[in-house]
Amino acid sequence: MTTHVWDYLPEYEAEREDLLDAVDTVFRSGRLILGASVSGFETEFAAYHGLAHCTGVDNGTNAVKLGLEALGVGPGDEVITVSNTAAPTVVAIDGAGATPVFVDVREDDFLMDTDQVAAAVTPRTRALLPVHLYGQCVDMAPLRELARRHDLVILEDCAQAHGARHHGRLAGTMGDAAAFSFYPTKVLGAYGDAGAVVTDSVETDARLRRLRYYGMAERYYVVQTPGHNSRLDEVQAEILRRKLRRLDDYIRGRRAVAARYAEELGDLAERGLVLPSTAEGNDHVHYVYVVRHPQRDEIIEGMKRYGIALNISYPWPVHTMSGFAHLGCAPGTLPVTERLAKEIFSLPMYPSLPASVQDKVIAALRDVILAL
Numbered sequence: 001m002t003t004h005v006w007d008y009l010p011e012y013e014a015e016r017e018d019l020l021d022a023v024d025t026v027f028r029s030g031r032l033i034l035g036a037s038v039s040g041f042e043t044e045f046a047a048y049h050g051l052a053h054c055t056g057v058d059n060g061t062n063a064v065k066l067g068l069e070a071l072g073v074g075p076g077d078e079v080i081t082v083s084n085t086a087a088p089t090v091v092a093i094d095g096a097g098a099t100p101v102f103v104d105v106r107e108d109d110f111l112m113d114t115d116q117v118a119a120a121v122t123p124r125t126r127a128l129l130p131v132h133l134y135g136q137c138v139d140m141a142p143l144r145e146l147a148r149r150h151d152l153v154i155l156e157d158c159a160q161a162h163g164a165r166h167h168g169r170l171a172g173t174m175g176d177a178a179a180f181s182f183y184p185t186k187v188l189g190a191y192g193d194a195g196a197v198v199t200d201s202v203e204t205d206a207r208l209r210r211l212r213y214y215g216m217a218e219r220y221y222v223v224q225t226p227g228h229n230s231r232l233d234e235v236q237a238e239i240l241r242r243k244l245r246r247l248d249d250y251i252r253g254r255r256a257v258a259a260r261y262a263e264e265l266g267d268l269a270e271r272g273l274v275l276p277s278t279a280e281g282n283d284h285v286h287y288v289y290v291v292r293h294p295q296r297d298e299i300i301e302g303m304k305r306y307g308i309a310l311n312i313s314y315p316w317p318v319h320t321m322s323g324f325a326h327l328g329c330a331p332g333t334l335p336v337t338e339r340l341a342k343e344i345f346s347l348p349m350y351p352s353l354p355a356s357v358q359d360k361v362i363a364a365l366r367d368v369i370l371a372l
Helices: 009-027 036-048 060-070 087-095 114-120 141-150 202-211 234-244 247-271 296-304 322-327 335-341 355-370
Strands: 053-057 078-082 099-103 125-128 153-157 177-181 195-199 289-292 344-347
Touching (some): 009 234, 036 053, 053 060, 053 202, 060 202, 078 087, 087 099, 099 114, 125 141, 195 202, 234 247, 296 355
Parallel strands (some): 078 125, 125 153
Antiparallel strands (some): 053 195, 289 344
């Protein structure tokens, strides 16, 4: 049997009774759209972050898109972000009618190089969109100062950082709003697509609620501004309510796996393996465990012989994709991002990863690298 970087089945077996009860609760409620489960999850997820508001939406991509629109970002505006991210981050910017502007990432932790952001600001810049990548946060202090000086808004992309902290502050609490994905692989994952936007602003939340519901302030009332059909599903919301209570346990499980990898693989640094580093002030939640090696492709092929399929997050920087060629960000523009894309790969990482599978991955990786 092939070992993959993620598998929900061990978690499902452990939580099956509660998850099926969540589904039954919704089906017996008499309300399948925007009912008690959505409103309950919104209240509880906002409270987890110490924020006033949460609006549930249908997926993480639309969480970014609607978040930008609710903050007043649209056609003619530029949004500064990174290319070392999942394509949906940039697809959402484009979907809002704005133009993505890329800065490079840092060599050691792969996060947005905030020292480059000021030079990327133009008169058209309207927003900063830091991506809290792989389970840890971007350095937010310089971004907040830059936003203050240039009257910009900040939307945090927290799709990979549920529960991560930066100098004690939770990801999602350091900007004007924050977008979350609950895609099944996430630290807090649904059993299908789901997303949310959190904010402390009454006005931003009100706009989000209109935007997710055709532009209506009330059901089947009057469209006030053009909107979307982007509602969080009741079943996914109820599942997320149950799983939110276990989020801190999931994080502890991920950190335990990461600690095991660090202990067992640290000596392979002399063979070129670079393990993840945690930036100063960060509490890492290890959404994915991304390592680096100059012979990455050979390692991935070697691991297949042991029945282990590794992943690359991400093999193609967004600015090199043909769908974004119109941005004019030619290869070579973001050298660190492009170099990383040739060397990074992910090891299996999820809180219910069995110890026996960890043993298998560690032993196989050691064998493959020592044989290079």
